Amino acid sequence: MEEAVYDVFARKQRSEPLRHIGYVDATDDALARVYAWKTYDEENWFEMCVVRRSHIIPVNRIDGPYAARATGRLGRHAVEGR
Amino acid sequence: MPFTEEELKARVQKGYIVESPEEMTDGYRKALAIQLTVQADTELMSAPSYWMAARHAPSANTQVSAHAIIQDELAHANIAYRLLEDMGISKQKLVYEREPHEFKHPYGFDQPLDNWADLVVANGFFDRAGICLLSDVHRNTSYGPLKRALVKVDMEETFHLRHGEVWMRRLARAGGAAKEILQRSVDWMFPMTVEWFGLPDDRKRHSGQLEYKLKGLTNDQLRQLWMSSTVPLCERLGLDVPAHFDEASQSYVLDYPFPCQYDASEKRWLFEEGRITWGQVFQRWKGRGPMNEIYVESIRRSRGQVSSWLN
Ligand SMILES: [Fe+2]
Ligand SMILES: [Fe+2]
Numbered sequence: 001m002e003e004a005v006y007d008v009f010a011r012k013q014r015s016e017p018l019r020h021i022g023y024v025d026a027t028d029d030a031l032a033r034v035y036a037w038k039t040y041d042e043e044n045w046f047e048m049c050v051v052r053r054s055h056i057i058p059v060n061r062i063d064g065p066y067a068a069r070a071t072g073r074l075g076r077h078a079v080e081g082r
Numbered sequence: 083m084p085f086t087e088e089e090l091k092a093r094v095q096k097g098y099i100v101e102s103p104e105e106m107t108d109g110y111r112k113a114l115a116i117q118l119t120v121q122a123d124t125e126l127m128s129a130p131s132y133w134m135a136a137r138h139a140p141s142a143n144t145q146v147s148a149h150a151i152i153q154d155e156l157a158h159a160n161i162a163y164r165l166l167e168d169m170g171i172s173k174q175k176l177v178y179e180r181e182p183h184e185f186k187h188p189y190g191f192d193q194p195l196d197n198w199a200d201l202v203v204a205n206g207f208f209d210r211a212g213i214c215l216l217s218d219v220h221r222n223t224s225y226g227p228l229k230r231a232l233v234k235v236d237m238e239e240t241f242h243l244r245h246g247e248v249w250m251r252r253l254a255r256a257g258g259a260a261k262e263i264l265q266r267s268v269d270w271m272f273p274m275t276v277e278w279f280g281l282p283d284d285r286k287r288h289s290g291q292l293e294y295k296l297k298g299l300t301n302d303q304l305r306q307l308w309m310s311s312t313v314p315l316c317e318r319l320g321l322d323v324p325a326h327f328d329e330a331s332q333s334y335v336l337d338y339p340f341p342c343q344y345d346a347s348e349k350r351w352l353f354e355e356g357r358i359t360w361g362q363v364f365q366r367w368k369g370r371g372p373m374n375e376i377y378v379e380s381i382r383r384s385r386g387q388v389s390s391w392l393n
Contacts, residue, residue, distance in 0.1 A: 022161065022231060039157045042234045065102050065227065 005053040006032040007066065010045045018049065094224035094295040101226045103169045113290040114225055115171060117297070120186045121219075122162035122176070124212070127191040129155045130377040132204065135195035147245055148201065154238040161231050168227065178385060182378035183370045190274045192371025193346065199253060199260075203267040205246025207275045207312060213239045214308045215297075222298030247315065254319035265321055270349045272312070272323050277341060279305040281360055309334035324353075346371050 003025040009018040021040055026032035032050045040048070058067035085093065087107050090100075100106060106114070129152050136148035163173040190208055195201050216239065220232040253264040281287075283302045291297050299307065309325055313334055316323045324337040339357035344350070344366065 020230075022234070023164065025164065025167075038153075039160065040234060041153075041157075042237050063102065063104065 003027050004032075006036065006050040007053055007056070008036040008040055008048065008050050010040065010043070010048040012043055013046050016046075018047065023053070024050070091293050095293075098224065099226045099229070100224055106169075109290055110294050111169060113294050113296055114228075115166060115169060116186075116289075117219075117291060118162055118166050118169075118228070119171075119176065121216070122159050122166065123185045123187040124191065125155050125159035125162060126177070126381065127185060127187040127377055128204075128208070129159065130380045131191050131193075131195055131373065132201060133380070135198075135201035135204070138196075138198045138201065140198055144198075151205065151242050151245060154242070158235050158238070161235070165227055165231065178382050182375045183368070185374075185378065188278045189367045189371055190271070190278055191377070192374045193270075193274070193349070194373050196349075197263060197267075198249075199263045199267040200271075202246050202249035202253070203264065203271050205242050206250050206315070207246070207268075207271045208278075209239055209242040209246060210312060211275050211278050211308055213243060214304050218299045218304065218307075219297050222295055224295040250315070250321075251319060254321060261320075268316060268321050268323060270344075270351065272316075272325070273338065273340075273342070273351045274344075275308065275312075276305060276325075276336065277363065279308065285360060306333055 004027075005023055006026055006029075007023045008021050010021050011018050022036075024032060024035040024039055026035050029050070029052070032052075036048060036050045053066060056066045058064060061067065084105060085107055087109050090098075090105075090107050090110055094100070100110070103111065132148065132152050132155065136145060136152065139145040139148050163176060166176065167173045190204075195204055213236065216232055217236055220229060220236055223229050223232075250264060253260040280301045283300045286301060292300070313323055313325050313327065325334050326337060327333075328335040338351070338353045341358055341360060341363045343352040343355055343358050343362070345352055
């Protein structure tokens with residue numbers, strides 16, 4: 001099985017910007033939604049979204065923490081390997 | 083590697099925030115990896131320890147609150163292991179491929195919590211220790227991803243502590259058998275938590291954690307911070323603790339030989355045998371406590387099964 005990294009964004013109220021609050025590993029989008037909702041349950045979020053890290057497109061630098069695709073870092077990794 | 087050790091130490095002291103593993107020096111990476119492993123293992127081992135104690139919850143509501151705490155701890159562990167994974171250290175290996183005695187959680191989480199009083203005092207004492215340690219890291223750490231991850235953790239630890247304090251107050255006010263059993267929990271868990279903070283500053287080996295700004299306070303400062311809220315709490319509740327505030331030194335002083343030996347099967351500190359060396363303490367820690375293997379195995383017993391269905 002292989003898991004991908006998903007970044008988690010959320011906001012408490014409609015007037016606020018979405019904020020990066022953390023990240024989870026999941027084998028697919030559906031599980032990523034569940035893991036994010038269950039892991040980051042410290043607030044009653046007005047809105048929460050997950051984004052596959054490999055779908056983030058860096059604009060001005062390729063060495064930032066979210067520039068996974070550009071650097072090949074933190075993209076996918078095997079789990080439960082033998 | 084962009085920085086030398088000396089450059090990075092100087093930079094972080096001036097407030098520089100490290101944002102990715104590529105910016106770390108070897109020394110920084112090593113010190114952070116140890117700190118995060120202790121943090122992750124502590125969160126992880128608190129879960130089976132609290133989970134087995136949650137059987138003693140006196141009602142459906144208390145079952146829910148106890149399990150909510152366990153769920154938080156597992157998320158905290160997952161977040162800390164995930165930070166290690168970013169540094170190239172495998173979460174799978176750490177959780178599933180180490181021997182139980184190789185985990186780096188404190189000795190307190192190798193002990194059985196045998197009743198509801200043990201569990202709520204663990205919330206009142208151990209989670210308070212966690213707050214002292216982690217809120218110091220939160221305020222001071224030079225590692226950006228950890229600083230942000232701790233926002234959630236601190237918020238939830240405060241709830242765990244409140245759960246512990248509310249229940250300690252309830253049992254203390256009830257008096258009689260409730261207060262007696264509460265006092266018994268306090269008797270073994272107070273010195274256990276004092277010891278958790280580790281070597282006194284005058285004995286402390288040089289670890290790099292302060293130089294790399296991975297934390298702000300020393301072991302003794304953290305121990306004092308913990309006592310400064312725990313001792314007054316216990317005094318208010320009419321519980322005996324072997325420590326008092328000393329006016330002359332303006333600090334909390336222990337009323338028993340420290341460090342001292344612990345009889346894990348009797349859950350009793352052997353004050354009467356006097357002071358032991360820190361070497362003897364490390365030996366006891368290394369031998370691990372009675373629940374070490376049981377707790378570790380309870381977390382990973384079903385792991386191979388599901389992956390064999392899926393692969
Ligand atoms: Fe925790
Ligand atoms: Fe906790």
